[in-house]
Amino acid sequence: MEGLDASSIVPLYKQLKDLILKEIKEGKLKPNQKIPTEQELSEKYQISRMTVRKALAQLVDEEVLAKKQGKGTFVQEPKIVEDLDNANSFTNLCKRNGKVPGGKTLKFVLEEPSDRDIRELQLEPKEQVIHIQRVRTADNIPVMLENLYFPGHLKDILTENLDDSSLYQILQEKYGLRDKDFIMEIEVSECNNYEASVLGIKNNSPLLLVRELIYDQYNHPLHRTKSLLRGDKIKYISSRLNTSEG
Amino acid sequence: MEGLDASSIVPLYKQLKDLILKEIKEGKLKPNQKIPTEQELSEKYQISRMTVRKALAQLVDEEVLAKKQGKGTFVQEPKIVEDLDNANSFTNLCKRNGKVPGGKTLKFVLEEPSDRDIRELQLEPKEQVIHIQRVRTADNIPVMLENLYFPGHLKDILTENLDDSSLYQILQEKYGLRDKDFIMEIEVSECNNYEASVLGIKNNSPLLLVRELIYDQYNHPLHRTKSLLRGDKIKYISSRLNTSEG
Numbered sequence: 001m002e003g004l005d006a007s008s009i010v011p012l013y014k015q016l017k018d019l020i021l022k023e024i025k026e027g028k029l030k031p032n033q034k035i036p037t038e039q040e041l042s043e044k045y046q047i048s049r050m051t052v053r054k055a056l057a058q059l060v061d062e063e064v065l066a067k068k069q070g071k072g073t074f075v076q077e078p079k080i081v082e083d084l085d086n087a088n089s090f091t092n093l094c095k096r097n098g099k100v101p102g103g104k105t106l107k108f109v110l111e112e113p114s115d116r117d118i119r120e121l122q123l124e125p126k127e128q129v130i131h132i133q134r135v136r137t138a139d140n141i142p143v144m145l146e147n148l149y150f151p152g153h154l155k156d157i158l159t160e161n162l163d164d165s166s167l168y169q170i171l172q173e174k175y176g177l178r179d180k181d182f183i184m185e186i187e188v189s190e191c192n193n194y195e196a197s198v199l200g201i202k203n204n205s206p207l208l209l210v211r212e213l214i215y216d217q218y219n220h221p222l223h224r225t226k227s228l229l230r231g232d233k234i235k236y237i238s239s240r241l242n243t244s245e246g
Numbered sequence: 247m248e249g250l251d252a253s254s255i256v257p258l259y260k261q262l263k264d265l266i267l268k269e270i271k272e273g274k275l276k277p278n279q280k281i282p283t284e285q286e287l288s289e290k291y292q293i294s295r296m297t298v299r300k301a302l303a304q305l306v307d308e309e310v311l312a313k314k315q316g317k318g319t320f321v322q323e324p325k326i327v328e329d330l331d332n333a334n335s336f337t338n339l340c341k342r343n344g345k346v347p348g349g350k351t352l353k354f355v356l357e358e359p360s361d362r363d364i365r366e367l368q369l370e371p372k373e374q375v376i377h378i379q380r381v382r383t384a385d386n387i388p389v390m391l392e393n394l395y396f397p398g399h400l401k402d403i404l405t406e407n408l409d410d411s412s413l414y415q416i417l418q419e420k421y422g423l424r425d426k427d428f429i430m431e432i433e434v435s436e437c438n439n440y441e442a443s444v445l446g447i448k449n450n451s452p453l454l455l456v457r458e459l460i461y462d463q464y465n466h467p468l469h470r471t472k473s474l475l476r477g478d479k480i481k482y483i484s485s486r487l488n489t490s491e492g
Binding site: 014017057058061062067069079081084114115116180181182183184185186187188189190192193203204206207208215219226231232234235236237238239240241242 | 260263303304307308313315325330360361362426427428429430431432433434435436438439449450452453454461465472477478480481482483484485486487488
């Protein structure tokens with residue numbers, strides 16, 4: 001392994017950063033791999049712990065490394081980035097992030113609506129709700145547990161095989177409906193036993209809980225969703241850029 | 247305490263929901279208070295555990311109650327709602343949510359920039375960075391730990407008392423600068439010892455980590471932020487509503 005050059009005009013902390021970045025790029029350090037401790041790096045490269053700390057702190061701030069309390073410092077795999085302003089299908093989201101999308105439908109049933117279903121979907125008296133639960137995978141790793149609730153009168157979608165088709169395509173073709181406006185909420189949640197087992201993570205792992213109420217082009221509620229996203233795998237971005245002066 | 251009426255046309259689960267909502271409204275059940283177990287409610291009201299479970303599940307889904315793994319079910323205090331599309335000052339955010347804003351500046355210093363500071367703020371060679379760290383409170387409860395980084399050339403803001411003034415007001419008055427475009431990222435994080443102690447929560451509690459890069463009206467970077475928001479206290483909403491057909 002290469003050393004650092006104390007005579008260089010490049011500061012030592014920067015040399016150490018560059019070296020770690022290079023090892024990640026070359027695959028010598030792999031995603032989720034633990035890196036040596038401050039003490040070990042300090043001895044190996046004959047630099048102060050202060051210098052090591054500075055390099056590691058910056059790599060953590062740049063989301064290249066992640067500190068786990070009491071466990072050490074690990075190589076962080078880049079998170080899948082979902083653009084809030086141009087939300088897209090899970091399939092496209094994966095493709096844009098260089099991942100292979102997959103998934104499995106866990107539930108696809110007509111059921112009694114909750115009061116929230118009745119209120120948000122403006123259900124008719126005695127109308128049931130279609131509940132679709134899917135786990136979504138990126139490169140075969142579960143990243144999202146998705147619950148969709150549709151008004152029962154759209155029950156023709158119950159005949160479709162959702163693993164391979166796009167739901168919105170079906171709604172467009174069978175009912176001439178498409179999504180337009182929405183309200184969404186993003187908050188933090190901790191997963192329960194069931195969610196943890198489906199997502200392949202530990203109980204109480206932190207999740208993003210995303211609720212949406214989607215309207216069709218006639219401003220009628222089309223469906224609502226409650227999605228649980230693995231906090232270690234997905235993040236959101238939003239932006240307002242290149243606007244002209246108002 | 248009132249009972250349920252098995253002869254009513256209102257389903258029993260709905261009667262139990264209404265009763266719990268009434269007790270919360272009247273202050274008999276207080277925020278963060280534990281409610282009786284399924285078993286206890288079932289015995290008290292002489293209804294099946296299935297009926298109790300349905301009522302509680304709906305109240306959890308409606309964010310009135312929160313289940314904590316292995317601990318029970320608790321009355322959930324409504325979270326502070328931040329509108330992503332109309333982001334506002336913390337002071338206004340609190341006011342809109344009926345809370346009294348407060349806070350304390352923990353750090354307000356000129357320091358060496360990180361590589362991220364240099365890159366994102368487009369710093370000149372040898373230009374330092376102004377680092378402001380504030381804890382923000384709502385009704386005297388810490389809800390956010392905010393880090394702001396400004397280019398060092400805006401150093402006149404270092405003379406201000408930030409506890410009582412709005413930073414953007416100072417930037418407008420002293421430099422004629424105001425915020426315009428932005429890029430923001432929202433993800434989940436777990437708090438470390440320091441963050442936990444400042445926010446008054448347990449180590450590893452889930453947080454929303456929000457990074458922003460804010461541009462001024464001339465499209466120059468104005469500042470960047472890294473904010474840690476208590477996941478149990480704040481949530482985001484975003485919407486697209488009442489748009490006309492395109």
